[in-house]
Amino acid sequence: MPKSPKQQSKSERGKLAAAGTATLAEIARQAGVSAPTVSKVLNGRAHVAPATRNKVEELLRDHGYRRKRGVARPRPSGLLELVFHELISLWATEIIRGAENVARQEGLTLVLSESAGREEMGLSWVDGVLTRDPAGVILIMSNLTAEQSSLLVSRDVPFVVMDPAGSPADDVPSIGTTNWQGGYTATRHLLDLGHRRIGVIGGPAGVLCSRARIDGYRAALETGGVMSDSELIRHGTFQHDAGYHIGKELLSVADRPTALFTGNDIQAMGVYQAARELGLRIPEDLSVVGFDDLPISAWMGPPLTTVRQPLVDMAEAAVRLVLELGRGEQPGMRRLELATSLVVRDSTAPPPVSR
Amino acid sequence: MPKSPKQQSKSERGKLAAAGTATLAEIARQAGVSAPTVSKVLNGRAHVAPATRNKVEELLRDHGYRRKRGVARPRPSGLLELVFHELISLWATEIIRGAENVARQEGLTLVLSESAGREEMGLSWVDGVLTRDPAGVILIMSNLTAEQSSLLVSRDVPFVVMDPAGSPADDVPSIGTTNWQGGYTATRHLLDLGHRRIGVIGGPAGVLCSRARIDGYRAALETGGVMSDSELIRHGTFQHDAGYHIGKELLSVADRPTALFTGNDIQAMGVYQAARELGLRIPEDLSVVGFDDLPISAWMGPPLTTVRQPLVDMAEAAVRLVLELGRGEQPGMRRLELATSLVVRDSTAPPPVSR
Structure with a gap:
């Protein structure tokens, strides 16, 4: 056995x-x-x-030294650290909400820090963490260097990477979402409505989660018998501006797409603005699918069809995992992908019959 | 002298x-x-x-005991606590951003807690604060009881109340914004465009900042020679739902208002949805003015005219004030109101000539 x-x-x-x-x-x-x-x-x-x-x-x-595991060490600080790539996004708010849900139950207090646009944190940040001695660290879209990682391991500070922007080392516990599946489902939905010219705006080209979504988009096109057109695949930041500017470009070409799949809901807001300025109605002239399902996506005009990434659940799972690790348990699943789901609202419809 | x-x-x-x-x-x-x-x-x-x-x-x-002031006590924790009435709002994101700006400069780390919908924090929260011994505490829309307040004072933990929801005691340092002036300016703008039927959606009736804005609205109407109509003054939560439901009510009456001034930008998003469902165009049929100037207000369709509340600046000022108090300094201004300003975008226009 x-x-x-x-x-x-x-x-x-x-x-x-x-x-x-x-x-x-x-x-x-x-x-x-x-x-x-x-x-x-x-x-x-x-x-x-x-x-x-x-x-x-x-x-x-x-020498592979680490503190004896299985012996839960008291954490007098009662702190739980969240490290953001960028603190100010609406996305961050959802993650803080999920983390706070579990922290409250566990009597822990949230500590926030920001890697301020750098993907790898400075060593001084690790010094701070070691001084605070938190019950766990959740890194959101932030990577650790091998040195930082082994410093945390040697001091028995457990950490979990959430929605890794790069490729975390195999032994790093992580929580993600089914990005490829999300991209596939969004595109499948547009194909089923009859769209054939479907554009995509991704995040920065190097970001893995974005790449996975675009791969899912390509797979849906190919299995749907539609040739993918590299002209319709663009990359930008995850900001409103990128959605607006790239959206305007994509919608200004002669054979413009009848549908756009964006990197997130904020980019989709930018696409809405581009469409308004070009006199295109959503969904009559243009269908739009976002990603994330932030609360605001339901409040947009029209309410946005989007791929739900369960950010609150993901943050809760990340905190639970880091606390299990901190108690010296060895969880069965150290690398998890929570499922995306398509939320159909009013921004998608069949393509216009004629231009 | x-x-x-x-x-x-x-x-x-x-x-x-x-x-x-x-x-x-x-x-x-x-x-x-x-x-x-x-x-x-x-x-x-x-x-x-x-x-x-x-x-x-x-x-x-x-016995009025408190630690000797003027002697800066080292704060080994290097923590700065933000206490929110409700963590999950978009509003909170702006405040966290401002606080983080100063915290980073000062080498402090942010700690978040949430009073979870209760306006007064439990005593257990104070226990946590005293254990963490932060460099300062910023309370956002959260009040302390006299007991909690004197516990913090006796341990020399400085605190500042931001945008007080109630009436803080006279000796509590606070940072606010010119709410009355904001309400006055928003309404003046609508009057100048020619509106006479102007509705207002406030926050909860007991919240002082909201009351001040509505008083400013009334003052503008009266000095503009327009009778205020109590039917057009409503209260709700600061959420999207309130804007949507109250907006729908206000826009469904026979002599409907041609303009609405909302309690915040999120409520304004709800009014946008109500207007869409009623077939009213913004700004042609209805003008809308929000409050806060969150980043999303510029991304709405059409971009929202709103009263800018300098949340980032207010948070920065609150952190600077609390650190001054912590160093034993006695700042000249312990109660500050930062100025609001009107940001005119595309959601306001003259009223329709005829119905």
Whole structure:
């Protein structure tokens, strides 16, 4: 009989903890420092010279040292950290809401930080985290360097990446959504309505979630027997401006698309504005499908058909996962994709019969 | 020569600190506990029985005890707390953005909590604050009880109320906006366009900021020689639903208004939906003015004319004020109202000539 994940994880945990404990004095010797200094570094305390600390960190990493798992360490701070790529988006509001739902139940308080447009956080940020010693860290569209990641691991600060912008290392726990499926379903819906000229506005070209959606779009076109036209595939930021400017471009060509699938609901608002200025009615002249299903998508004129990404549920799942990891449990699923679903409202209809 | 505020405050500070120091042993005696126990309570440490703590707190309050001011106490936590009435609003996003701007400069990390629809926070929340020992607390649309307020004062945790929902006590530092002026200017703009039947949708009747805006609306009507009609003055939540339902009511009466001034931009989105469903065009058949100037107001169809409330600036000012208080400074202005301004976009026009 194969071992259950729980049995497996228990033995793994024991091994790792043992390996760590055995080499502590050895690490002190190799680093040329006292054992208490190694202990200070390990426990994230201050008053260790940066050079010394780096050396000790490196040795701790090399020896695969980590605090004994399965022994829940009290977290006196009661803090839960959310790290955003960009704090100001409406998207962030939904994630904060989901995280707050679980934090309230668990008696934890939310801490926010922002990587301010940089995809990888500065080391000073990690220093701050180690000082605050939170119950867990949720990284939203933000990646850690291998060094930062191993610093958190060595101090037993659990973390989960939400909706990874890049490709997280295989051992990083993550929560995402079925982006490819979302792109496929949105495009399938437009094909079923009779559209053949379907444009797409993605997020920045390097962002994986956006790429997956566009791949889903292509797959739907191909299986629907429609040739994809690279002229109709564009990339931009996830902002209103991108929807407006790219929308205006796409809608100004001679053989303009009769439908647009946008990277998110905010871009869709930009497309609405472009359509208004060009005198195109939604959905009579142009169908629009968004992505996210933010509350405002239901309030747009007309209410937006969009791919629901369950951001609140995703944030709740991410917090639950990080707390499980923090309790030393080994959850069965460390990499989850929550399902998208199509929410059909009034911005999609059959294409105009003639131009 | 009258004393400057700085001189005045300095002598006050000295007196208070002296009063506090003198009675510390006395408080221990009166409470029937040891001096270290009083010290624990004063410093917000754990391991004091609730009954004991309450008794000591009460005595500390009665004796006007507070930590010596003017001596900046190090705040190892480096935290800045934002307390929201309701975390999930788009409004909150702007405030978080402003607070984050200053927090980043000052090397502070944001902590969020939510009073979850209750206007007064539970005592357990204060316990959490005292444990976290933040550099300051910003309360947004949330009031403190006298007890909570004096607990924070006695532990020297500075706080500022932002856009007070009720009437904060005179000694509570606060940052607001010129709500009355905003209501006046919005209504004046509609009168200048030729509107005479102008409806208003406020926030909940008890909320002071909303009341001030409606008073400004009334003042503009009266000085413009237009009788105000109580039928056209309604109250609701600050949500989309309220704008939609109340908007539909107001626009369905025989002598319907030609213009609506809403409690915020989100309500205005609800009015847009009501108008669409009733076949009324904005601005041809109906002019709409919002309040707040959230980013989405510029993206609505048509872009919304609205009263700009400088939420980002207000949050920045609130954080700067709380940090000044935390450094033991006595800022000249402890109660500030930042100016509103009218942002004219495409949702307002002269009223239709005939129905």
